[in-house]
Amino acid sequence: MDGGDIHLLLSILADGEEQARQLGEPAAAADDEYHGGGRGEEYYRGVARQLQGTLARAMGIARAIEAAAFAGGGGASGSRGTTGDRSDSPRSADESSGRTARDAAVAQQERHHDTIKRRKGLPRWTEKFRVPDASLEATPDDGFSWRKYGQKDILGAKFPRGYYRCTYRNAQGCPATKQVQRSDADLAVFDVTYQGAHTCHQKQRRAAAAGDQPPPPPPQADPSGELLVNFRHGLKVETNGLAPPPPPPPTTTTNFHDDQHFCFPSMPPFHAGVGPPPPPDDALGGGGCNNFSSPPFVSPAGSAAGESYFSMEHSYEPRGGGGHFVMSRGDSSELHEVLAAAASSSAVVDPAAAAGGFDYPLYHGEVDPHLPFPPLFGHASMYGQYRDA
DNA sequence: GGGATTTGACCACT
DNA sequence: AGTGGTCAAATCCC
Numbered sequence: 353m354d355g356g357d358i359h360l361l362l363s364i365l366a367d368g369e370e371q372a373r374q375l376g377e378p379a380a381a382a383d384d385e386y387h388g389g390g391r392g393e394e395y396y397r398g399v400a401r402q403l404q405g406t407l408a409r410a411m412g413i414a415r416a417i418e419a420a421a422f423a424g425g426g427g428a429s430g431s432r433g434t435t436g437d438r439s440d441s442p443r444s445a446d447e448s449s450g451r452t453a454r455d456a457a458v459a460q461q462e463r464h465h466d467t468i469k470r471r472k473g474l475p476r477w478t479e480k481f482r483v484p485d486a487s488l489e490a491t492p493d494d495g496f497s498w499r500k501y502g503q504k505d506i507l508g509a510k511f512p513r514g515y516y517r518c519t520y521r522n523a524q525g526c527p528a529t530k531q532v533q534r535s536d537a538d539l540a541v542f543d544v545t546y547q548g549a550h551t552c553h554q555k556q557r558r559a560a561a562a563g564d565q566p567p568p569p570p571p572q573a574d575p576s577g578e579l580l581v582n583f584r585h586g587l588k589v590e591t592n593g594l595a596p597p598p599p600p601p602p603t604t605t606t607n608f609h610d611d612q613h614f615c616f617p618s619m620p621p622f623h624a625g626v627g628p629p630p631p632p633d634d635a636l637g638g639g640g641c642n643n644f645s646s647p648p649f650v651s652p653a654g655s656a657a658g659e660s661y662f663s664m665e666h667s668y669e670p671r672g673g674g675g676h677f678v679m680s681r682g683d684s685s686e687l688h689e690v691l692a693a694a695a696s697s698s699a700v701v702d703p704a705a706a707a708g709g710f711d712y713p714l715y716h717g718e719v720d721p722h723l724p725f726p727p728l729f730g731h732a733s734m735y736g737q738y739r740d741a
Numbered sequence: 742g743g744g745a746t747t748t749g750a751c752c753a754c755t
Numbered sequence: 756a757g758t759g760g761t762c763a764a765a766t767c768c769c
Binding site for chain 1: 757758759760761762763
Binding site: 499500502503519 | 745746
């Protein structure tokens with residue numbers, strides 16, 4: 353649905369318009385909204401950054417659309433039905449008696465083949481979540497409803513990796529999956545690798561909800577309610593600390609992984625929003641990915657409560673690890689996935705704000721459910737080198 | 742009872 | 756052959 357993308361784009365542009373309008377408002381009014389108060393200049397700076405980020409997002413989407421158009425919008429990676437139709441031939445696990453087992457194996461193989469094929473084309477990105485209390489069994493929740501379908505011990509990792517797929521995979525054919533792995537080094541950190549974007553209704557609900565009424569999203573924005581809890585606990589995002597610490601606010605870095613095709617020259621959403629200005633040349637189009645980030649930190653701003661912070665790290669990278677931001681240019685369906693993925697990621701944030709745990713006035717309402725990539729609370733840093741295990 | 746999770750097995754990829 | 760990703764029966768939980 354190209355119309356949908358255009359819509360998205362328009363929506364983001366509308367946000368930009370609103371932000372631009374805010375720039376014209378008296379500082380006083382703004383200060384109320386802006387935390388400390390009395391910092392008109394800061395307020396303007398913040399809004400300007402928002403605007404910058406919004407425009408960057410819009411550009412990103414526009415480019416993606418353009419790229420998709422160039423690609424001819426060809427074969428929307430077919431193999432549908434792989435998720436939906438499952439003639440579950442029961443396979444007895446233990447009774448390894450030939451026939452049923454073999455039939456099942458064949459069936460599974462066919463399904464598997466399809467899914468793997470398709471999976472390869474799906475956009476993939478990683479986020480790091482930090483939870484304040486590593487002792488808790490808490491796992492990062494992005495607000496979506498996931499169903500665990502597997503767990504596996506990974507070589508070299510202390511903790512098993514959990515495999516999740518969208519709860520609505522069968523019902524709505526949603527291809528989104530994620531892998532959650534607790535960091536060896538820091539128990540409070542989780543590496544979450546997402547693959548495929550939500551096409552299910554839950555995403556749209558969130559996006560719609562968040563988009564229409566920004567700051568305190570309606571309950572539906574967080575059906576599980578877990579998000580609230582998590583953010584109250586203080587989901588924190590950490591960066592790899594590769595570069596000099598930009599100013600304090602939480603950082604968001606996303607690494608995307610994708611095997612193909614074109615370089616997405618301007619993917620500033622991550623930094624544009626708030627982060628330090630991207631290294632001019634290297635920045636995306638140029639040579640590679642930005643590689644600046646801030647060290648882990650606990651958002652000061654955040655918290656009135658003092659504990660509500662979170663940090664996330666996002667990454668998106670070509671499989672070769674070139675460090676470029678890339679998106680598949682193969683077909684528009686992939687574009688959609690990327691866009692949707694972005695929207696879904698952003699959903700991570702929105703409910704958070706709703707949780708009230710966040711006190712980032714600057715970004716209240718700024719969390720844009722439509723953005724192609726996760727919105728930033730504060731500094732966005734990104735790297736191109738984040739790789740999944 | 743229905744949905745979610747656990748867990749061992751299977752399969753593809755490298 | 757080793758490893759990662761997925762499946763699906765068994766089990767758990769509400």
